[in-house]
Amino acid sequence: MKTKHIIGISGGKDSAALAIHLARKDGDWRYFRDFLAESNCAVAAREIEEARRAPNIEHFFTDTGKELPEVYEYLEILEKFLGKPVLRLSPFLSGNDANAAPFDHFLWAEHGGLLPSRRQRWCTYKMKIKPMNAFVSDAPTINYVGIRADEASRSKLSSLKNVTAVYPFVRDGLVRDDIVALLEETTGLPDYYRWRSRSGCYFCFFQRKSEWLGLRRNHPDLFAKARRYEEETFDPETGRMYTWMDKMSLAELDRQAGTSPSDEAIIATDGPASWQESLLAVNLAEDDPHDHACAVCSL
Numbered sequence: 001m002k003t004k005h006i007i008g009i010s011g012g013k014d015s016a017a018l019a020i021h022l023a024r025k026d027g028d029w030r031y032f033r034d035f036l037a038e039s040n041c042a043v044a045a046r047e048i049e050e051a052r053r054a055p056n057i058e059h060f061f062t063d064t065g066k067e068l069p070e071v072y073e074y075l076e077i078l079e080k081f082l083g084k085p086v087l088r089l090s091p092f093l094s095g096n097d098a099n100a101a102p103f104d105h106f107l108w109a110e111h112g113g114l115l116p117s118r119r120q121r122w123c124t125y126k127m128k129i130k131p132m133n134a135f136v137s138d139a140p141t142i143n144y145v146g147i148r149a150d151e152a153s154r155s156k157l158s159s160l161k162n163v164t165a166v167y168p169f170v171r172d173g174l175v176r177d178d179i180v181a182l183l184e185e186t187t188g189l190p191d192y193y194r195w196r197s198r199s200g201c202y203f204c205f206f207q208r209k210s211e212w213l214g215l216r217r218n219h220p221d222l223f224a225k226a227r228r229y230e231e232e233t234f235d236p237e238t239g240r241m242y243t244w245m246d247k248m249s250l251a252e253l254d255r256q257a258g259t260s261p262s263d264e265a266i267i268a269t270d271g272p273a274s275w276q277e278s279l280l281a282v283n284l285a286e287d288d289p290h291d292h293a294c295a296v297c298s299l
């Protein structure tokens with residue numbers, strides 16, 4: 001069986017930059033042959049040598065149906081730049097559920113209304129890992145992963161035995177500044193980096209307080225929906241309610257944001273570009289190296 005070559009596009013900057021970095025090497029089959037040989041992928045290296053062509057890399061995006069609008073917009077920009085589609089993978093195996101929002105289906109039909117959290121992270125497995133594994137199936141696969149040369153961890157993103165993770169940025173010595181520069185000169189950065197440090201679902205529990213405030217300001221409708229999820233989990237018998245953030249509900253954050261000058265300062269002004277630039281700098285600087293958020297959602 002011929003080797004499959006894939007990149008998972010999360011909507012974050014690193015996977016997008018990786019897709020662009022490798023697209024730029026499309027005419028250079030020797031790059032892929034040598035890189036894969038160095039990465040102990042002898043069969044894939046041999047296939048490239050025989051074909052004397054760079055591999056046809058497939059790009060995919062695992063869609064929870066709850067990503068930020070900026071992510072969907074950026075995917076279209078990236079597709080135009082690459083001149084090829086980013087396949088949208090659904091977690092549903094049958095067409096029957098295709099019209100349902102995946103997250104809501106799993107939340108209510110399979111998890112009894114138990115919202116995902118850092119400790120109960122069923123969302124990543126059901127909506128990111130499983131669709132990716134189904135996409136790969138049993139084909140020998142090279143998974144190009146956007147871990148940078150300045151990052152300590154080496155996430156594989158898949159534990160399937162037939163999937164081998166390789167790290168072009170590490171091999172080519174590209175660090176965060178290189179990735180940002182590469183995006184600035186091609187597609188631009190995804191727009192949400194002005195107020196949020198990573199891609200993923202709009203209600204992701206890995207967000208910091210300032211990011212929730214950014215959601216409130218930039219997408220009040222989505223903030224309200226995230227708040228509604230919390231309210232729907234309220235159990236009148238026990239008085240318990242799940243909250244996305246530790247020890248604070250979104251209703252409480254909403255109240256605080258309306259009265260606290262320090263919170264409001266982050267979100268209240270459209271002001272000069274400088275506040276956006278400084279947030280951008282913070283968001284780009286704080287995404288590593290010890291970020292324990294979900295790599296498959298945000299890399």
Ligand code: SF4
Pocket residue numbers: 064116121123124127128199200201203204205206294297
């Ligand atoms: S982005 Fe967050 S909420 Fe969405 S699937 Fe990933 S970990 Fe879960």
